[in-house]
Amino acid sequence: xxxxxxxxxxxxxxxxSTAEDVLRGIDLSGKLAVVTGGYAGLGLETTRALAGAxxxxxxxxxxxxxxxxxxxxxxxxxxxxxxxxESVRRFADAFLASDRSADILINNAGVMACxxxxxxxxxxxxxxxxxxxxxxxxxxxxxxALARDGGARVxxxxxxxxxxxxxxxxxxxxTHGYDKWRAYGQAKTANALFALHLDTLGQDxxxxxxxxxxxxxxxxxxxxxxxxxxxxxxxxxxxxxxxxDFKTPAQGAATQVWAATSPRLAGEGGAYCADCDIAGPDAxxxxxxDPDQAxxxxxxxxxxxxxxxxx
Numbered sequence: 001x002x003x004x005x006x007x008x009x010x011x012x013x014x015x016x017s018t019a020e021d022v023l024r025g026i027d028l029s030g031k032l033a034v035v036t037g038g039y040a041g042l043g044l045e046t047t048r049a050l051a052g053a054x055x056x057x058x059x060x061x062x063x064x065x066x067x068x069x070x071x072x073x074x075x076x077x078x079x080x081x082x083x084x085x086e087s088v089r090r091f092a093d094a095f096l097a098s099d100r101s102a103d104i105l106i107n108n109a110g111v112m113a114c115x116x117x118x119x120x121x122x123x124x125x126x127x128x129x130x131x132x133x134x135x136x137x138x139x140x141x142x143x144x145a146l147a148r149d150g151g152a153r154v155x156x157x158x159x160x161x162x163x164x165x166x167x168x169x170x171x172x173x174x175t176h177g178y179d180k181w182r183a184y185g186q187a188k189t190a191n192a193l194f195a196l197h198l199d200t201l202g203q204d205x206x207x208x209x210x211x212x213x214x215x216x217x218x219x220x221x222x223x224x225x226x227x228x229x230x231x232x233x234x235x236x237x238x239x240x241x242x243x244x245d246f247k248t249p250a251q252g253a254a255t256q257v258w259a260a261t262s263p264r265l266a267g268e269g270g271a272y273c274a275d276c277d278i279a280g281p282d283a284x285x286x287x288x289x290d291p292d293q294a295x296x297x298x299x300x301x302x303x304x305x306x307x308x309x310x311x
Contacts, residue, residue: 003199003270006281006289011264013276015215018250019049022258022276029054033260034095034102034142036060036082036135037109038075039067042157042214045253046106047075053261055104060091060138062109082109082134083119083126085305092141102145104260106155107135107191116178124304125174127183132190136301139198143309150206155260156195158211158272158288162188166287167297189288190297192272197294199270201310208269210259213283215275216245217252 013022028050038047038059047057051074060080061067067077078094081087095102110131117126124133139146139154146152164185168174174183195211202209227240236242258276259265272284287293302308 003196003291004265004268004278006271006279006284008277008280009264011258011262011277013254013258015247015275016251017254017258017276018248019045019253019257020052020250022254023049023053023261026261026263027054028261031055031103032058032100033104033106034058034060035075035104035106035108036080036138038106039063039070039077042217042249042253042256043106043108044070045249046108046257047071049250049253049257050104050260051075058095080138082130082138085120085134085137085307088134088137089141092138095142096145100145101148101152102142103149103152104155105139105142105146105152106157106256106260107139108155108157108256109135110157110187112161113180113184115180116174122304123173125172125178125183127180127187128172128190131187132194133301133305135191136194136298137305137307139194140305140307140309146207147202147205152207153260153265153269154195154198154202154207154209155256156191156198156209156211157256158191158195158213159188160213160216160274160283161185162192162288163285165189166285167193167293169296172300189285192284192288193290193294193297194301195272196270196289196291197298200291200294201298203269208265208267210265210269211272211288212255212259213272213274213279214252214255215247216243217247217249 037043057075059075080091192211195209199209
């Protein structure tokens with residue numbers, strides 16, 4: 001098995017497909033999915049769709065009470081704060097102690113363009129720490145459950161935001177001048193590189209990984225942006241109306257659900273997906289598909305977190 005080429009495969013779905021559309025005819029009974037942030041925005045739509053297809057969904061949440069209310073008994077909720085590696089360890093240890101396999105892991109939770117924020121005992125930049133390092137540690141700690149039965153898929157929610165830049169190897173922590181969009185770009189590139197290298201490492205165990213771009217969508221992810229900023233970006237007009245090509249939450253969740261479940265992707269992995277298909281080469285920058293940078297990021301992440309299931 002090798003990394004899948006960045007070429008459309010003609011999935012039969014597209015930008016307007018919903019999470020329910022891509023699951024039509026797919027029975028997930030007996031499958032277990034872990035969806036971080038699966039109680040709001042794209043995560044909530046993902047959880048609903050997977051549960052509707054028969055999967056048992058576990059939602060690790062920074063705000064468990066909020067998650068319980070949003071999910072209304074349709075998923076299992078557990079506490080997890082991706083900014084706190086001890087919280088990640090506690091969640092993973094409890095999950096492994098339940099002696100269950102994980103068939104799907106969707107690293108969906110994230111933060112975008114936040115003010116400069118430092119987290120953890122080492123003062124890591126928050127977007128890199130939450131979007132990437134927390135999910136890196138989670139996947140590695142859950143590895144025994146992912147590899148247990150073979151055939152698991154890990155989905156890393158990246159973004160076209162990765163086009164803003166690659167990994168800033170000389171200053172990953174942004175200690176010499178913080179720019180919220182450059183930091184977001186780095187984190188989203190990290191999401192893609194993480195999936196690429198995990199796919200390389202996991203193939204012998206039958207575990208495949210993909211990164212995905214959900215598409216333009218208005219969710220709570222924009223909570224750190226002002227109306228003025230979103231107007232300048234062209235996402236909304238002067239009256240606050242969202243651009244017509246933005247997706248609904250159900251459409252935005254479709255690509256990660258498709259990547260996690262599509263039979264068309266059996267034996268495939270490592271690619272960056274968009275609009276419910278493998279994205280073409282023009283949709284992803286070379287710094288997000290470079291296997292050497294992916295391996296370098298994995299080594300850096302292992303050193304920062306002290307976790308590496310493949311060491």
